[in-house]
Amino acid sequence: VTKNLFLGMDFGTSGARYVIIDKQGIIYAEGKRDYPPCKDGNTVDWTSSWKMTLFLLLEDIPYSLRPFIVSISIDGTSATTIIVDSKTGEPLWKPFLYNESCPDALPLVKSIAPENHTVCTGSSTLCKLVSWWNSYNLSKDAATLLHQADWLLWLLHGKIGVSDYNNALKVGYDPEIESYPKWLLSQPYSIMLPSVRAPGTSIGCIVEDIRDQYGFSKDCIVCTGTTDSIAAFLAARASEPGKAVTSLGSTLAVKLLSTNRIDDARYGVYSHRLDDKWLVGGASNTGGAVLRQIFTDEELKELSGQINPMISSPLDYYPLPGVGERFPLADPKMAPRLQPRPQSDAEYLHGILESIARIEAKAYGLLKELGASEVQEVFTAGGGSKNEKWIQIRERVLGLPVSRAVQTEAAYGAALLALKGFRGSHADPVDARTVSDIEN
Ligand code: ADP
Structure with missing residues (x-):
């Protein structure tokens, strides 16, 4: 049997899951981890907790399957926002969680966005960005906005500033014209916006260190993700x-x-x-x-x-x-x-x-x-x-x-995006591996 396998990961509100499928959508392995409590003083250090969970899940993947994993994608909670250093990728500030509201930014956002635009709620990513821009005295010209999924994917591919148009909707991206709108690009903080691609597009190869440490396929790619609820929809096919x-x-x-x-x-x-x-x-x-x-x-x-x-x-x-x-x-x-x-x-x-x-x-x-x-x-x-x-x-x-629905796990939808990204980047499937020894 020759088989390529696709890894999807879902970062939800209380924990994360992974699913590995083949191109027919058959599940080879799956697993789940609750977020470990990482404390930074009295508050939870969410980025450390998500990062730790990502690598714990990678460790959970059966050794026998790892060499066949050729593509990875991740979904995260919508509007969970992380401001990172544009050079190092390290978070500059604690993340803004999906349900966190920044009402202080709402009047300003309402004054620049079209009426009733999806950014016009206090918990939108744009309100979070504006609130951060106006509140903190950090070196802003060297900061980039990422969504939760973007940041976790960055840990795997190492290219700072890439997102997908599902996650980017709540920061104001217009997927119809495939661009940020003019009213947003004219704002000073637009320098912080990530570049945007379709969900399930190859961003590049997994960084060598991680590939070698976990034993993934030598051409394993990392693909843009989506939000958790869209991933759950994709799972239902x-x-x-x-x-x-x-x-x-x-x-x-x-x-x-x-x-x-x-x-x-x-x-x-x-x-x-x-x-x-x-x-x-x-x-x-x-x-x-x-x-x-x-x-x-x-x-x-x-x-x-x-x-x-x-x-x-x-x-x-x-x-x-x-x-x-x-x-x-x-x-x-x-x-x-x-x-x-x-x-x-x-x-x-x-x-x-x-x-x-x-x-x-x-x-x-x-x-x-x-x-x-x-x-x-x-x-x-x-x-x-x-x-x-x-x-x-x-x-x-x-x-x-x-x-x-036969499949409802968002992680399954993310795995389908990994498959899509692999297909998109390999018009001719290359180098399929033999997996006669794979145990289910
Ligand atoms: P959440 O949106 O909180 O994640 P779940 O998908 O876990 O919710 O579904 C929980 C809901 O399912 C509960 O509100 C419960 O009333 C409902 N539920 C559980 N069992 C049944 C059942 N047999 N028939 C209809 N509804 C059910």
């Missing part, structure tokens, strides 16, 4: 327009592959570019968090067993964990509607699951109304995806094929 992934976790998030881009700030709907297509997304506040307020996971399983999914529930709710909804209805004052509660808990759950399915249908309907491709098939990820009865209810309400 919904690769044609009209294919969608609904994530039923604490909230309900929909992502639809579309031939065209739509953005609507009223609903928090925006589009990421994926090569020649657009990944359109929106998130409702409904979802599993409401279920968890009412039922334990055990009860959910037990009560779901009693539901006949072919029968439509007459109960019409709008389950929310608190006041306010953004998408598919934009109403910050919307109150949860979970009454009347029937005697039977199974009937109650049926009504809630069906009501959430109607919100999901409305979500895809709204995306179409706003101009996106019509949804044709829905894959499902998240804690709610294991509920078969819910899948059947959703098939009936959506009038579409619905199934559980």
Whole structure:
């Protein structure tokens, strides 16, 4: 057997994972590490913790597979921002985490960006950059902005200042014109912006030291990554327009592959570019968090067993964990509607699951109304995806094929980007290795 293997790594909010696949997408190995607590005084030293985790994961990779790894990619949390020294790559400041807000920068950002642009929220990468630029008296002409994935990839390829257009969206990059917009380039801090490529593009070979230390293939390349939620979408392999992934976790998030881009700030709907297509997304506040307020996971399983999914529930709710909804209805004052509660808990759950399915249908309907491709098939990820009865209810309400996604790990999506990058840089596959001795 001759085989090339592709390594994807996902750096999430609490830990990191790796997955190794072949070109058919078959998994050869996978693993997980929680971030070790690295303290710097009283605060967590996140960059050290991520760096340590990266190398721990590389050590976790079975020796027998390492020589066959020809390409690596990494995804990270969106809008996690690291300002580094342009020469050494070392962080100049603690990272700004994905959910950290810099409201001090918002008025300035709003004054330069078009109205309702995705950078116009306090947690955008651009707000973080502006806040840093205005606050700290460090040598700014020698600083570069990187996203979490960019920085981790840099540790492997050694070229400072490379990003991808998914991570760069929240700093203001326009993937449609493949450039930063003029309003951003005219700002003094634009010198800090990284160069941007498509996700899954070869940046270069892995640095020799690491290659030799871990025993990767001699031509092993490192490819641009993406954000964690896009990597999770890629994992489901919904690769044609009209294919969608609904994530039923604490909230309900929909992502639809579309031939065209739509953005609507009223609903928090925006589009990421994926090569020649657009990944359109929106998130409702409904979802599993409401279920968890009412039922334990055990009860959910037990009560779901009693539901006949072919029968439509007459109960019409709008389950929310608190006041306010953004998408598919934009109403910050919307109150949860979970009454009347029937005697039977199974009937109650049926009504809630069906009501959430109607919100999901409305979500895809709204995306179409706003101009996106019509949804044709829905894959499902998240804690709610294991509920078969819910899948059947959703098939009936959506009038579409619905199934559980086979792969949902973001690391798997990152591995697919490593594969893409390898294919892009090897029109003719070179030098495939023999792996008759690979153990699964
Ligand atoms: P998070 O978004 O927090 O990562 P998960 O993807 O882990 O969420 O999913 C957790 C959610 O899944 C919980 O809110 C829980 O209510 C829901 N859940 C768990 N089991 C079931 C089930 N059998 N049916 C429907 N929902 C479920």
